[in-house]
Amino acid sequence: MSATKIRNMEEFAAISGISRPTVSKYFNDPNSVRKSTRERIEAALEQHDYRPNIYAINQNRRLTKNIGIVVPYLADPFFTEIARRIERLCIEASFRPILFSSHGEQALEIENLESLRSIKPAGVLLAPLGRASDRVVIEEFCADVPTVLFDSNIEKVGEAFVGSDNFSFVSQTVEYLTRTGEPPSFFEMRTPANPNANKRRLAYIQMMERLGFDPNIIKISGEGWAFEEIGRRGALKILEQGALPTNAVLCSNDRLAIGFLAACYELGIKVGREPDCTLRVASNDDHPFSRFTCPSLTTAAHDYEAVSNRSVETLLELIENGGRFATRTETLFPAKLVLRASA
Amino acid sequence: MSATKIRNMEEFAAISGISRPTVSKYFNDPNSVRKSTRERIEAALEQHDYRPNIYAINQNRRLTKNIGIVVPYLADPFFTEIARRIERLCIEASFRPILFSSHGEQALEIENLESLRSIKPAGVLLAPLGRASDRVVIEEFCADVPTVLFDSNIEKVGEAFVGSDNFSFVSQTVEYLTRTGEPPSFFEMRTPANPNANKRRLAYIQMMERLGFDPNIIKISGEGWAFEEIGRRGALKILEQGALPTNAVLCSNDRLAIGFLAACYELGIKVGREPDCTLRVASNDDHPFSRFTCPSLTTAAHDYEAVSNRSVETLLELIENGGRFATRTETLFPAKLVLRASA
DNA sequence: AACAAATTTTTACGCGCGTAAAATTTTGAG
DNA sequence: CTCAAAATTTTACGCGCGTAAAAATTTGTT
Numbered sequence: 001m002s003a004t005k006i007r008n009m010e011e012f013a014a015i016s017g018i019s020r021p022t023v024s025k026y027f028n029d030p031n032s033v034r035k036s037t038r039e040r041i042e043a044a045l046e047q048h049d050y051r052p053n054i055y056a057i058n059q060n061r062r063l064t065k066n067i068g069i070v071v072p073y074l075a076d077p078f079f080t081e082i083a084r085r086i087e088r089l090c091i092e093a094s095f096r097p098i099l100f101s102s103h104g105e106q107a108l109e110i111e112n113l114e115s116l117r118s119i120k121p122a123g124v125l126l127a128p129l130g131r132a133s134d135r136v137v138i139e140e141f142c143a144d145v146p147t148v149l150f151d152s153n154i155e156k157v158g159e160a161f162v163g164s165d166n167f168s169f170v171s172q173t174v175e176y177l178t179r180t181g182e183p184p185s186f187f188e189m190r191t192p193a194n195p196n197a198n199k200r201r202l203a204y205i206q207m208m209e210r211l212g213f214d215p216n217i218i219k220i221s222g223e224g225w226a227f228e229e230i231g232r233r234g235a236l237k238i239l240e241q242g243a244l245p246t247n248a249v250l251c252s253n254d255r256l257a258i259g260f261l262a263a264c265y266e267l268g269i270k271v272g273r274e275p276d277c278t279l280r281v282a283s284n285d286d287h288p289f290s291r292f293t294c295p296s297l298t299t300a301a302h303d304y305e306a307v308s309n310r311s312v313e314t315l316l317e318l319i320e321n322g323g324r325f326a327t328r329t330e331t332l333f334p335a336k337l338v339l340r341a342s343a
Numbered sequence: 344m345s346a347t348k349i350r351n352m353e354e355f356a357a358i359s360g361i362s363r364p365t366v367s368k369y370f371n372d373p374n375s376v377r378k379s380t381r382e383r384i385e386a387a388l389e390q391h392d393y394r395p396n397i398y399a400i401n402q403n404r405r406l407t408k409n410i411g412i413v414v415p416y417l418a419d420p421f422f423t424e425i426a427r428r429i430e431r432l433c434i435e436a437s438f439r440p441i442l443f444s445s446h447g448e449q450a451l452e453i454e455n456l457e458s459l460r461s462i463k464p465a466g467v468l469l470a471p472l473g474r475a476s477d478r479v480v481i482e483e484f485c486a487d488v489p490t491v492l493f494d495s496n497i498e499k500v501g502e503a504f505v506g507s508d509n510f511s512f513v514s515q516t517v518e519y520l521t522r523t524g525e526p527p528s529f530f531e532m533r534t535p536a537n538p539n540a541n542k543r544r545l546a547y548i549q550m551m552e553r554l555g556f557d558p559n560i561i562k563i564s565g566e567g568w569a570f571e572e573i574g575r576r577g578a579l580k581i582l583e584q585g586a587l588p589t590n591a592v593l594c595s596n597d598r599l600a601i602g603f604l605a606a607c608y609e610l611g612i613k614v615g616r617e618p619d620c621t622l623r624v625a626s627n628d629d630h631p632f633s634r635f636t637c638p639s640l641t642t643a644a645h646d647y648e649a650v651s652n653r654s655v656e657t658l659l660e661l662i663e664n665g666g667r668f669a670t671r672t673e674t675l676f677p678a679k680l681v682l683r684a685s686a
Numbered sequence: 687a688a689c690a691a692a693t694t695t696t697t698a699c700g701c702g703c704g705t706a707a708a709a710t711t712t713t714g715a716g
Numbered sequence: 717c718t719c720a721a722a723a724t725t726t727t728a729c730g731c732g733c734g735t736a737a738a739a740a741t742t743t744g745t746t
Contacts, residue, residue, distance in 0.1 A: 687746105688745100688746090689744105689745085689746090690743105690744095690745085690746105691742100691743080691744080691745095692741100692742080692743070692744090693740105693741080693742065693743080694739100694740080694741065694742080695738100695739080695740065695741080696737100696738080696739070696740085697736105697737085697738080697739095698735100698736090698737090698738105699734105699735090699736085700733105700734085700735090700736105701731105701732105701733090701734085701735105702731105703730105703731090704729105704730085704731085705728100705729090705730090705731105706727105706728090706729085706730105707726100707727085707728090708725100708726080708727080708728105709724100709725080709726070709727090710723100710724080710725065710726085711722100711723080711724070711725080712721100712722080712723070712724080713720105713721080713722070713723080714719105714720095714721085714722090715718100715719095715720090715721100716717100716718085716719090
């Protein structure tokens with residue numbers, strides 16, 4: 001590329017020998033101009049690498065090419081992984097993804113939505129905080145901005161929801177534990193941050209009853225998003241007072257399970273399916289780190305690919321469709337059981 | 344707030360009874376207008392909640408209020424943690440942070456820098472990929488955009504660097520291991536992604552020689568950013584063939600150590616300082632998860648707060664200073680040794 | 687009360703591009 | 717070569733706000 005620096009589209013149009021409106025048309029859709037014109041523009045582009053001013057572009061457009069992505073807690077590698085996939089898919093669809101994390105705080109979630117409003121995005125993929133969310137704020141946001149919820153549902157809010165089927169998670173882990181040993185207790189936070197936790201508890205109860213066992217739920221205390229530490233402390237307490245009524249435990253999610261396993265290790269309790277083990281621990285999510293726990297964690301895996309693909313597909317469809325769907329759809333993907341050493 | 348929707352600053356100015364240029368001045372700096380005027384504007388603001396169009400604002404401004412944050416790999420909770428802190432500090436300084444992850448790929452790092460260019464940020468905090476970075480591209484970027492490097496240094500690039508003092512990390516872990524037992528081997532990737540790894544190796548060699556021991560470096564193969572899996576496979580290989588020459592191991596970073604500990608567990612090797620343990624493992628970083636490994640990981644901790652604070656401080660100073668410093672400074676913060684169960 | 691300083695208002699222009707409408711050129715079919 | 721269709725160019729205006737300069741007003745001081 002040459003050293004000549006182009007200030008605006010006017011100059012670039014002059015250099016490439018094409019009128020500015022046609023150049024403008026090219027940048028909005030290269031296929032909307034004649035092939036010979038396109039080639040001339042692209043030749044000039046290689047010489048001078050000009051890019052239209054993004055602020056000027058968006059000022060006069062109803063909908064920008066921005067897609068907002070909001071996750072509740074980016075320090076959770078589950079969300080990092082989903083966000084990574086979603087970002088890539090947006091870029092491939094020639095949109096500009098912008099990532100926000102609410103860091104577990106209601107105030108930040110609200111702030112993120114306000115920031116998004118001012119960016120005038122074509123659409124938003126929102127994984128809400130859950131219990132900590134301000135429902136009214138989110139409703140108002142969704143009324144103004146085409147939004148697809150993912151991971152964590154809020155009933156009737158947003159144009160669609162894409163997530164995982166919690167019943168599929170729990171039914172598989174409960175069934176597996178029961179079939180290969182004894183029925184598990186269910187280990188969870190007393191006041192879960194996320195609605196998925198509630199669905200998992202209900203699924204556990206339903207599965208246990210279906211199999212003819214009494215449900216046994218262990219609720220531990222703790223607030224916030226430091227699930228590992230909450231799980232560890234909760235497990236230490238339960239295990240130290242010998243309050244565990246079963247020899248198998250199903251944790252509501254992998255991050256709690258990571259803490260649970262740490263507690264077992266500290267107390268010298270051997271976890272796994274080997275003969276010398278006294279406890280089996282399974283969980284749900286297939287968190288990126290669950291491969292490296294000690295022992296490695298048996299868990300029901302999210303279909304990361306399906307969830308992220310469908311989320312983006314749905315949003316693009318929504319954008320195509322002018323921002324509204326006739327009916328709100330909820331898409332749930334089943335889990336895949338991943339057998340490792342812990343159960 | 345009332346239902347009347349304001350389209351632009353003109354309308355809002357009319358409603359609040361103030362001229363548009365004065366309103367504009369208010370939004371750029373509320374303290375630049377008379378108190379009575381400020382109060383009238385803020386009263387109107389509560390009634391009608393108007394926000395200036397962000398694209399129109401930035402079109403005519405030399406420097407926007409945007410701050411770009413680029414990290415090499417957001418799935419690494421170390422970077423998530425740093426990013427979270429930096430974001431917060433930027434918001435407190437009334438800037439708009441925008442987070443990008445290069446996901447370990449050179450192409451994405453370049454793309455991120457291009458995106459940042461088009462956003463015309465006031466400044467950028469960049470943690471480069473390291474070995475995988477295109478030095479020329481980053482140099483050119485830094486020449487155009489006021490940039491502070493953090494975490495991973497590139498010599499002479501950017502207006503300043505803020506990071507951790509690798510020698511401080513390794514000297515403390517080596518000294519501790521040696522003092523309380525035997526000198527460690529050093530466990531690292533053959534071709535590390537990050538220049539910090541090289542500094543840590545050199546520090547290890549230097550410390551060992553200073554203490555009068557022969558350095559012993561174990562280099563394992565593997566590419567990419569899946570450090571845990573690379574560490575696990577490497578450790579399995581070494582341990583299975585009994586090629587470990589010492590009873591203490593210092594891992595270059597915590598993510599490798601997480602894999603190393605997983606391998607030890609799989610092989611039934613007891614790690615720690617208890618009498619029945621045959622191996623001690625320490626590491627560097629204090630990764631957010633190193634608290635939950637089995638056994639919990641003894642490690643040299645980054646001063647997360649100091650690094651993020653100083654990074655933002657330095658960038659704000661740079662912005663104040665018009666985007667250039669007379670001399671390029673490099674600030675390194677020492678590590679704090681965190682003793683846990685693994686060594 | 688008078689006056690200089692500080693602040694606000696008025697007026698006016700420009701940023702870089704989207705986009706509509708009319709005029710012109712190019713393309714492709716016959 | 718002719719002509720209609722398609723694509724492009726010309727022309728012109730607007731988006732929402734920053735900002736400069738000059739005029740008018742308010743403020744604080746003596």
